[in-house]
Amino acid sequence: MFFEGGIQNIILLFLVGPAxxxxxxxxxxxxxxxxxxxxSCYVSFAAIFYTVYVLSYIMRQDTGTDGMKSIxxxxxxxxxxxxxxxxxxxxxxxxxxxxxxxxxxxxxDNSQLLKQVNNSMSNTVLSLFIGICFM
Numbered sequence: 001m002f003f004e005g006g007i008q009n010i011i012l013l014f015l016v017g018p019a020x021x022x023x024x025x026x027x028x029x030x031x032x033x034x035x036x037x038x039x040s041c042y043v044s045f046a047a048i049f050y051t052v053y054v055l056s057y058i059m060r061q062d063t064g065t066d067g068m069k070s071i072x073x074x075x076x077x078x079x080x081x082x083x084x085x086x087x088x089x090x091x092x093x094x095x096x097x098x099x100x101x102x103x104x105x106x107x108x109d110n111s112q113l114l115k116q117v118n119n120s121m122s123n124t125v126l127s128l129f130i131g132i133c134f135m
Contacts (some may be wrong), residue, residue, distance in 0.1 A: 010053065014015055105130045
């Protein structure tokens with residue numbers, strides 16, 4: 001069995017909890033946007049709680065035989081190498097594109113745009129802001 005006990009509480013948390021939160025928001029006449037934010041936060045916290053619950057269940061399990069451990073170590077080494085290569089490539093490409101976007105915004109003529117926003121940002125500030133947001 002996946003969980004020895006407590007799964008009923010988790011099901012109750014996910015099925016009944018959102019209805020209770022939504023009902024309380026309705027009773028106290030809370031605005032729709034606030035209801036959405038409260039509901040989203042509830043679902044997020046419930047998902048985090050469930051994740052911690054499943055993680056604790058998994059961590060309590062036996063790690064396996066010596067043969068299983070040796071295969072698992074080989075898989076871990078391979079996946080770590082893969083992630084290092086992938087994230088290294090992603091970082092290099094994102095840095096290159098951020099630099100390109102920053103340079104493009106810096107060199108463009110935005111005199112009409114600056115008149116509309118009352119000269120609140122210069123080309124340099126706008127280009128740095130856009131480039132940093134991309135990273």
